[in-house]
Amino acid sequence: MAQSFKEAINSGKFVVTSEISPPKGSNIEKMCHHIDTLKDKVDAINVTDHQSSVMRFPSIGGCLYIKERGGEPILQMTCRDRNQLALQSDLLLAYVRDIRNVLCLTGDAVVVGDHKEAADVFELDSTQLLRAIRQLESGKDLGGNDLDGAVEFYAGAIVTPEAQPIEPQLIKFEKKVEAGAEFFQTQAIYDLDNFSKFMEYARQFPVKVLAGIVLLGSARMAKYMTENVPGIFVPKDLIDELSGAPKGEALNKGIEIAGRMIAALKRDSICDGVHIMAIGREEVVPDILAVAGLSTEIEKK
Amino acid sequence: MKSITKQKSLEEIEQQLEGLGRVYIIGCGTCTTMTKTGGIEEVLDMKDRLQDMGKIVTGWTVIPIACDEMTEVSLRENNEAIQNANCILVMTCGLGVQRVGSYIDKPVIPALDTLFIGLEDSPGNFHEVCAQCGQCVLGWTAGICPITACHKHLLNGPCGGTNNGKCEVDTEKDCAWTLIYERLKEQGRLDLMRKYQPIKNSQVVPRPRITIIS
Ligand code: SF4
Ligand code: SF4
16 A cells, blocks of 8 residues: 555655646546556645635545545645534544545635635634644544544645745744654745745754745746735746746746656755645656656665 | 715626616715715616616615614614615615614625725725634734734734735735734744744634623
């Protein structure tokens, strides 16, 4: 049997996770194709939870398909759409179906998504969700009632190492650690010097950190993200490198940049692994790993 | 304290008034006068609009404080014109509409949408600062309310969407948690931000919320 994500990360190996986005609708063909592409190449696959507040097939559903197809899922769970009762019951379902990794997120605002008039919940935040998991593990629910059968999860959270200002973000990071986060996947990072500084700080805490790698498909995308996505800064030399690529070669350049960064992170043991977000281009994740020199190692899992 | 309101579209008002040809209009001399949604001027304007719709306006009044119990007296004084109408179109906040409705045996129709209870920062500029959540946390948050000022009403610090001090939902809007952080830092009380805030009690006073002061 394949190693669990927790076992892989605790074995000291440089782990790789990636993510898939469930379909808008009932056609799961593409999602299953992405699962099959990734399941033997990475240590675990995140499934997004109505990412950007766009209604989709559920995250837990995607995780069930990953299990079915022999992969290791990471259930992304946001606090946007569910109150205490709903979050806890989904965790019970996840546990009994062997979905043991949970990434706790606050979630995007409803108004940025495609159901702009929907109610938002946010009864819990990411820190409180982490604590809720730890409480369920103790055999009690959030109402203080006994559970007939407890749960056990490997719980994680996210952090944005390039946020401005950084201190409030770090305070939240520490609160998440205290709340029981065992691993972190970061927002996309591009400046390895900055990230190394963040890691010097993060190393004080007993948590594993996976650097977020977002594949850059073009110079335009890189500029757009820098200008519009909170906490993402693509340095000018990378943007220049992308715009300097011959016509039709920008994506290959992006793959090369991502692979190169991953190789450097591993070579210098800067962090414990990487989380690759290919955003719709999941089929090139194996190419990124090949450039990083990681493909064979992970296939042996 | 001001109830902040916004006039409904004339289309919606007309839909609510379907089959009700004779209308009495009530405004309020307090909040909706201040916000220019239910003062004398707006009531008179509404009268013209209703007449354009083919309605008969049997009368109108602007009650000093429509949510106050003195409203009953004003209504009695205007009883004749009210009795002549099929319904009352109320240009007050939801409190006033319900107060009026409790004294009159005719349909009360709101002309306004009640948005929030707000503070006036500068003339005409209102903003929500308290959502009456029932469990005030201002003591931990440097006097800035995360329930109202943070779009996601978060209690344990900023979400990942905060960007250079602005909120993920609107680049013009300040991120509440950046403001709280800055003020706590200034006060040398950042430890308060490090303190875990548990899940809020959503049922401090279950709805409908009632309290009796003895
Ligand atoms: S925390 Fe905010 S909403 Fe709640 S009572 Fe205090 S000011 Fe009002
Ligand atoms: S950006 Fe700031 S104000 Fe906006 S939802 Fe996040 S924490 Fe709240």
